[in-house]
Amino acid sequence: MSNKFLPKPIVLQLFRRLRVQGFRLGINEYLAALDAIDGGFGASDLASLRQMLTMLWCHSIDEQRQFAKIFTEIPAQSSPIERIDKNDPPVARSQSNSPAKPPEPLPPAHSTTETQSEKSVEPEFSPVPWQSPLLPMDGEDLPELHTYHPLSRRSMAYGWRFLSRKVAVGVPDVLNVTATVQKAARQGFFLAPVYQRRLVNLAKVLILVDRGGSMTPLHRFTRDFVETALLPGVFPEDSVLVGYFHNFPTDYLYEDERLTMPRVAAELLAECDAETSVLIVSDAGAARGFRRMERIRKTTDFLVKLKRQSNLICWLNPLPIERWQGSSAEVIAYLVQMEQMNADGLGNAIDVVRGQTVDGISRRVA
Template structure:
């Protein structure tokens, strides 16, 4: 029994993803477009060369593609026929008019032994067919119980036979965050005297006329300290990867001391060591331990839900006033766009003495400068 040929190299694409090859939607669509232009349809070798040219960047990736073609059971004739059939189906789907309703259609099924994948028949209403030709329907459903904001999900499959591989794109990469932390420096000298002080050595030589040994001083080191308070409430779920990036990049910043503590909605009497709000510690103990450091608060401050809670704004203002007695510099990062702050709790907090900045590369750089003391 022979295995059916995956449509339009979909099996190869999945094999590459399974082996860690960084191919995405654009690469898959480039492969389909190349087939439509006539490349790779002459023989198995031509199709193999096309896949290597489009999707491989190293010897290991080429070996993965070669292995996949070596175990492909279909002969060259069946391969070319299957490619033509799949391209015809895609072209037919793309050429359907979107302005007028179309009758429900069923996808053609292949005869046994033809080497193609039987496609199940589908029955759609005229309105659904016309809508799918324009765009995929999106519905909203919560990811889990009590997770906060709903996550958009497809209500129906797209009209074309393609699988999309979505790769998450972080707001800021860990490497870029580490570079930003390196900018946050306060150089001081402390420790053993192992570095020669040339100016002091010359002065000592001129004063005594005889120099027994050079004058040494401690090396410069970064004495900057940082405390990050991150909001781990359900409304911050979309930015959990950004919070993880903050925590992962801190050890790469070479700060004298840096720590992340979590809260829900607003910093109350207890702060937590994990995003799951476990391992509590009193807020006063945390503030006293990091007195003299810089403070960075990360929260949407109610702007994600568009809510205005004056009591929350007053309590947050009291906390910030207390924090200013312990920390010489404080910055608030809000991942929501600035235009969404107006009329929410975030807008009231942003009007206070602590600067509130959006989360993007220029404003992150500005936040670091404020933490350094450059107002």
């Protein structure tokens, strides 16, 4: 048992494994871990190594949980206690070469956090201001639920900021300090402060969202999409119009996401002007993969009406571009700029509805 504990090969192996698992770690984080080991952190045994790496590499309770699981697998394979030959690269060995002394089983990290979240809760009525439970369970990052995650709420909120049209309006009432000082310096005396007009975001947005049916599994994203646009401070008040539809937009749109309050589409369109940015969120039939003439025709009718109001239109398709092929989405993508609803696609869409041309490459399905 006097064998020396060699943490560095384990660190390398873990680092590579975690990167595969989607941990956002850079080479700097790897070097920092080596640095920490040189400084005596986590250099004594597996438990302390685990603790150190958890602090350095995991940035949420979820990641800590994933890490704990991966950690129990890795050292069991490399078995650092037997390994003294440094030249031997610590690649995973076959299971037959099972370690003589498996590392002490680490307690699953669940125990502490789960007790908090899975605390027995009797269902009860309570007054309204109910908030989502506190941080430990931002369960959205659980690996088992990691199926489709096209666009995070954060990147939506971030994307909206680029859709602003700043115009100087009203009476000049904002003090321009630099210009004032410069003017005073040029004249040699101070006469009057220099004012400028206030920059106001005059962007106007119409969001049309497909609800129900094939869009049901994506409701979370569309809800986030609308919510982030309506956050205070993102756009000026009353400048975001939202309409909901089922499958394809028709002469009637809905005001609520449950599709219970119909509204004549022409009324909503009348509120738009040539500067209004229009974003349509729908799978356009790509989810089920059908190509239906009715859908295409109805959508075309609507788009023609829409284009009389504004040409700043972009279609956001939450399904990956490979799925558009052969479905109605492929056809609709010829009628209107269609972008996949991921971070890149949102960026392009925002550019389109701002009136900027996207780079020459056509993103439409060939």
